[in-house]
Amino acid sequence: MGQAISQGAQSHETRAQGPRLIALAGPFQCGKTTLLEAILAHAGVIPRQGAVAAGTNVGDASAEARAHRMSVEPNVATLDYMGDRYTFIDLPGSVEFAHEARNILPVVDAVIVVCEADARKLPALQLVLRQLEELRLPHFIFLNKIDAATIDVRDALGLLQPASHTPLLLRQIPIWSNGVAVGFIDLALERAYVYREHAPSEVVDIPQGDTTTEKEARYSMLERLADYDDALMEELISDIEPPRDQVFDDLTKELRAGLVVPLFIGSAEKGAGVTRLLKALRHEAPGIEAARARLGVDESGPALARVIRTIHTPHSGKLSLARVLRGVFADGETAISRHGEDRISGLSRLLGASIVKATEAKAGDVVAFGRLDHAQTGDNIVANAKAAAAELAHKGAAVPDPVHALALTVKDRKDEMRLAAAMAKLVEEDPSLVFVHDQELSQIKLFGQGEMHLRVALERLASRFNVAVEQSKPTVAYRETIRHKVTVRGRHKKQSGGHGQFGDVVLEIAPRSRGEGFAFSERVHGGAVPKQYFSSVEAGCQDALAHGPLGFPVVDVEAVLTDGSYHTVDSSDMAFRTAARIGMSEALEKAEPILLEPVLAVDIFVPSDAMSRATGIVSARRGQIMGFGPRDGWEGWDRLETLIPEAEMDNLIVELRSATAGAGFYQARFDHLAEVVGKQAREIVTAHSARANGG
Template identity: 65%
Template sequence: MTAANNEHRIAGPRLIAIVGPFQSGKTSLLEGILARGGGLARQGAVRDGTTVGDSSQEARSHAMSVEPNVASIDYMGDRLTFFDCPGSIEFIHDMRPALPVCDAAIVVCEADPRKIPALQVILRELEELGLPRILFLNKIDQAGGSLRETLEMLQPASRTPLLLRQIPVWENGVATGFVDLALERAFLYRESAPSEVIEMPAGVMQEEKHARYSMLEKLADYDDALMEQLLSDLDPPKDLVFDDLARELREGQVVPVLIGSATEGHGVTRLLKAVRHEAPGIGHTRLRLGVDDSGPALAQVIRTVHTAHGGKLSLSRVLRGAFGDGVTVINSRGIEERIGGLARLTGSSSAKIGRAEEGDTVAFARLENLATGDRFAEGKTAPAPADLPPAPPPTQAFAIKVKDRKDEVRLAAALAKLCEEDPALSFVQDAEMSEMKLLGQGEMHLRVTQERLSDRFGVTIHTHKPTVAYRETIRDKVTVRGRHKKQSGGHGQFGDVVVEVGPRARGEGFAFDETVHGGSVPRQYFSSVEAGARDATARGPLGFPVVDIAVTLTDGSYHTVDSSDMAFRAAARIALDEAMAKARPVLLEPILSVTIYVPSDALARASALVSARRGQILGFEGREGWKGWEALRALIPEAEIGDLIIELRSATSGVGAFETKFDHLAELTGKTADHVVEQRRAANANG
């Protein structure tokens, strides 16, 4: 880096996201960054459970990231904060509140074709946000084949050209170092230490010249001055090259590719220097977000954490100005609160600070009315809300029940806190089925939630498949008489009705009419008859709510003394119970409209999953804006959806997804229907 280029380097705190497919090495990279940046005395290892990130009991037990990790270093005079995001598709939503306010992202990947779809999913989100990104090709010590072939394999995942910044130095098939194409220097990897500058090995000189020229050609696509120098066979000055690298990264014209091994700490120092010298700062991030440079101090919450002793913490990026401890702030909904403390987080530990500067990423304590994604400002004027995507729709649900009934109140409070921490998690109380449902992004997401309830809140729950909301209707039209007569001294009870009951078209619901002549049933009792008929539809002869029937009151009789609203309501219930049993009742099951998104090479496997679940394929088409992906449209019974996401992700290297909505009710017959009815009758008999 030349002196001239240093003058234009962006200074100040930076927030950098670390993202990438599952098990690509993100947690190891964060550990290497902390070790190289002076934040750790010694680099820990994921396999040993000694990393700063993934320190929670759930992460350690599953050997995977199940929540974001944040840590900061002061590197060469600049504070760099890293937001390490989970790579599993079930937890990838945790990165979305943070990405918009990050300055850049490090995308960790490896030379594994099976992970290309997952890489594409992640890069797609970064591209749509316009977030500058650097690709760190990890596990270079395990890579086979040429780097050029690897880049050709990775390029389809990115709509932006990948720009190779480094090439490896090989010795006996092992990557022992690398050449930085911008610096034109060779480096030798050293164990647990920064790489050492060495003389350019003779065996890579020719490859270095070719790779460097290719890099400059791509940069020149966006720089006429550089193109002119290349056409004139002039070697451009390094400060021009570095300025172009920084500008084209910032403007999203290229994605620089650096190489290394996170577990060995190889290539981490050069990555840090690239971030420090080339990643944009808070000014560019404000511009991308449409936030003015001037105005009261402003921050945005990127994660909410409930701690055992410190209460609620709102991890936030300071977009403008500075905040001091004890200052009163106002959120986007106009609610004022007082900051109850400031802290800098490193994994699961925290250190109190007195002030949060512009660009800082710190935890604000005891702001109870803030939620993830909220903005808050100093002063009396509520800031405009942030433009954030909605939480992803759930893909799986568990019905849950506390092991000990005395924990029911604690369960609701614990779930409220967990849902505040994780907007992709939700729970609902299903009054009809008398069960609470926990909804999330997949089996592991829900299992981890179950573990957190036990580990953090001491609440043990049992889970089972949610009950499907079956319905029933009738096939025939029948006419029946219902009579309610009771004499018990004094005024008795008398109601007598004749009703015609028949089916309606699917989705038309319940209808009531009357064709009474001659006053056989006084008009004042018509509404009671209708109410009694509706009462009867709460549970039909098969044991389920009844839908899509028409009830017509045609005749009846009354008693001048003993007839009443209650008596006619009871008579109507009696008539409907008998009518529905005679009218050939049939079970109805809910059918969902499902759109499944998969890579094109997994379309056949996805289609087989639909067919195996009694589904009807309606068609498929290319997923709009997604090269190499398909959108499969189908109708699938709700009863078959339960664990679809598990098999779908297994068939698509973890990236398959789907969206559902209710479509219609369809008749269910045969052994499947018999089994459902038997289960319901057993449940009703047990209480």
């Protein structure tokens, strides 16, 4: 038996007070946005439920979401239901936009996980549930599309359970008629309901043929609750029917403690099952007090909020969407973050793309603060006073490493400055985007979480900022080194009236072990080259390394100054630097230069049944498999340790996700430089030379 959370008689669990924040999460295309639409319709916020396919829904209002028919950013909707205020945030289901949840989830009160009884989506569901478990967030499961289900709900429970470390608790069972779920029995209330499309379900008597099934399912639910309640266990052993209030107290306490995950059923598209889901939220989900305790935020102190998203709008400017954790904020107050002070210029609530002005924001509310120029996503902000240093020092969630990259070129050169300014705003909205100007390769690069992630970023760049770019595959930072040791003389002599220029060096050039870099030393005897010029000779050697015979920077080379000569009048630092550069360039040509490519250590994580597909992908990319085995702490997942040339990394994430129903991912880091030989080396050098010459 698990640790008991109650002893003896129970008092009725207190319903949380104040505004609540509920996230909708789950795998891609399971119906989260449709469920949000059904909730809005049920609460009377909209007159009728729209459809995602028709583009008539409140969420996914951006042009990019409409065009791709998928959530590409969180959808926010604040509403009142039965006298309580709720903010729902519909989180994107695609793994490419999963990072959007990282700063939102820590401050929510509870999560509704929308899913289907589909084995193909289990790995994606496991990713979602693991994140909620790590954050210790209470969460419900809404088993969607029950009207089209072909599997018994208890079989569905068994299918879904491996994705969750926390036990799933069946709260409802369907009523079947001719193979179609036409309603459900609530196991806690012991009531039956018949679905009515886009209307509250109708209470009916439990069908005669379902009474036995209902009693068995209810007893299983109570048994699971009794694992954490000694009093309930004693009642079950003694065949005593527990009072309904006690059952609901246990359901509430065990949900909030993260001991169980209640499972509800319904059809978001038809608005079925929404009433019971909302009432469960109303009575069982915790409020802001639990969120403060989880975050370690004191109840007393100046008004405190956390920025969970940054939005740049064409008419309202910068909006900082935040959850108020403590106190009350008002328009015009000073807001202090770790980056500076701003004056709040307007408070708003969001309903999809609509912005509704608010007069104040109290603890639990989710509001958009206007024009907080210093505040960034993840920052804590306080009103009119300095908070504890730890509160102000809070930073946003760690940004996931990028897994896809593009090289960008503006179509119109006059847009180069506008590109940088526009990308700065996009990166502020989405910190997982990385925008860099690679000086060595003379390329502007954009890194992100996948092909669709970057496509949407470029679409926003064009539609919102009117900056059009062309994209290409990023250039690989090749290097070269030498194979043999050579000795050369570098001589620079120039006479043009007055003082001339004279420098003369003898250099011994040799390869070094991979990764050792450049080294310089001298073995000059008899003052053939004065000591004052040694540093200039070293600088001249390094000058030559910037562009080797093959056209790439040279690495892992040793240069030794062994001899030379000088002129008492014409020798200078510049003359010896030039002589050394000439000598080093000649030596590199003679020492049989070879091409090197960067090789990355890539750790690939995939569901176990996709392991063979993953190894095939690696082999097709000239990769080496260094090891493999189970992923620590992840049942049903494997880890593949590989070495893959950087030149072969393009679209790797696309292939991995295609082979794993969107769940696979990797982590990469530079490992070493490896020699490229034969035809491949010649093709790389030829292509580089053509680009350098404008070909």
